[in-house]
Amino acid sequence: MHKFEEMFREYKEVKHTISLSSCTAALHLSMIAIGIHPGDEVIVPTMTFAATANAVIHAGGKPIFADCEKDTMNIDPQDIKRKITPRTKAIIPVHFAGRICNMDEIMDIAKKYNLKVIEDCAHSIEGEYHGRKAGTFGDLGAFSFYVTKNIVTAEGGMLITNNEEYAEKIKLLALHGMSKDAWNRFGDKGYKHYSIVYAGFKYNMTDIQASLGIYQLPRIDRYWNRRQEIWHKYNEAFKDIPMLTPISPEQHSRHAYHLYTLLLDLDRLNINRDQFLDEMTRRNIGVGVHYVALHLHPFYQQNFGYKRGQFPNAEWISDRTVSLPLSAKLTDEDVTDVIDAVMEIVKNNIKRTCSILKGKSLITVKKSQVTSTLY
Known part of the structure; x- marks a missing residue:
């Protein structure tokens, strides 16, 4: 698992990668990490898979749909602007079919209104925009390795970020909220005590899944x-x-x-x-x-x-x-x-x-x- 994370970190040229059970899990944990609470609104495209919106709902927020551009099928930055309210906390652009959204304009909007950006990169592992890789524009980038995706681990996902605070919180949330390195509690060096610091989830990627990714990524x-x-x-x-x-x-x-x-x-x-x-x-x-x-x-x-x-x-x-x-x-x-x-x-x-x-x-x-x- 750690080897696959290291390989993906080098591929994306980011500081932190967290392997997870799915891209859906990555989106859900992103919402929690950035602090989405009941009453908060997150703008998502209506032209996307249900997981994008459901991640917002599972965190207690409300998905606010925006229309797409007719030619690119990506979220329309102009409609993002129209949907912003005092309750808006974040935007989830989806790089539809592998085509990266207009991230220059989206990031300008996010900066102007102090919004977080979580990129749904389920379709766009290899995508680049103006010399930057998909998933590296926003605060977090979520990827899918589902069986239909460009590389596969049967099921699986990855979160990338350059924010250490987000990375550490997500690592804990992904494994029952157990304290750091609890995954190694049954290691050869003896039993390790742990603490529950969050009401976390069972969202970790398995080593078997990661081994498939290690084989696939070089291809x-x-x-x-x-x-x-x-x-x-x-x-x-x-x-x-x-x-x-x-x-x-x-x-x-x-x-x-x-x-x-x-x-x-x-x-x-x-x-x-x-x-x-x-x-x-x-x-x-x-x-x-x-x-x-x-x-x-x-x-x-x-x-x-x-x-x-x-x-x-x-x-x-x-x-x-x-x-x-x-x-x-x-x-x-x-x-x-x-x-x-x-x-x-x-x-x-x-x-x-x-x-x-x-x-x-x-x-x-x-x-x-x-x-x-x-x-």
């Missing part, structure tokens, strides 16, 4: 290069069909290429997103949805009063988004199978007349003209 760039290759193959293949492909990575940044998200052009297709998912599954292609925005889920509507219509960009994406397979283990044949499946479904479901992108211009064409270009 991270090789995996990244392969996912980048596949990402660009998809973009090239889908550029002239009624789908919106991810925009190019921003200058002076490094996209982690964790997800490849297509957006269906529903105005030009005789099929909705869920029907498209079913068609892909019928062709034995694994697909996902990242995500249905949190404010559209019943728990957040019933407990916090959110409803459809409040976050138009996130809702527009929620209705159209499909995640295609993106793994370093995909063969070229696998990638071709994915592309062929998408093309076939589009060919069978394109409207009789529609507008398609040609370069930067929209042109209207007949169905026969579009389908003839699909193969």
Whole structure:
């Protein structure tokens, strides 16, 4: 475990790394470490996984949702500003799909309003922005090594920080609140007494999990290069069909290429997103949805009063988004199978007349003209 922490500390060039059982645990402990209490508000994107918001709730705080940018799918700094109140204590930017948020603007907002920043880097282990690594902009950075992530420990997470006080508190909270080095109480040097100093949790990473990370981390760039290759193959293949492909990575940044998200052009297709998912599954292609925005889920509507219509960009994406397979283990044949499946479904479901992108211009064409270009 300590070896993996040391390796990740060197990779991220930070002072402190704490290995944990999950990224969810990392987010939860971050909330406690920065002092979130009942009544405090934390701004999170509605376009994210439930763990981001639930970590705030478990610490006693209230998640305040912000809309995302339609092109990047990342939290919109302008909407962050609109959501700040006297009760706001922190912001959790999520580097969606591997694309780092506009951290310059977010950190300027945090500084102006004296807010803490916890980066949710579950999608962005390799991400960089203007020469800095994901997770090093805010007070704390949370990472995931879940089985679907860019490197895996089956389950697992990591917190990074340059704040020694946060690091020490989180280490104690992660193992029942037991005093320092209690993990070694059954060591070869004899029994060590310990004290309970916090009502802590069982959030530690196991040595078995860490051993997987030790094996995986040296391969991270090789995996990244392969996912980048596949990402660009998809973009090239889908550029002239009624789908919106991810925009190019921003200058002076490094996209982690964790997800490849297509957006269906529903105005030009005789099929909705869920029907498209079913068609892909019928062709034995694994697909996902990242995500249905949190404010559209019943728990957040019933407990916090959110409803459809409040976050138009996130809702527009929620209705159209499909995640295609993106793994370093995909063969070229696998990638071709994915592309062929998408093309076939589009060919069978394109409207009789529609507008398609040609370069930067929209042109209207007949169905026969579009389908003839699909193969």
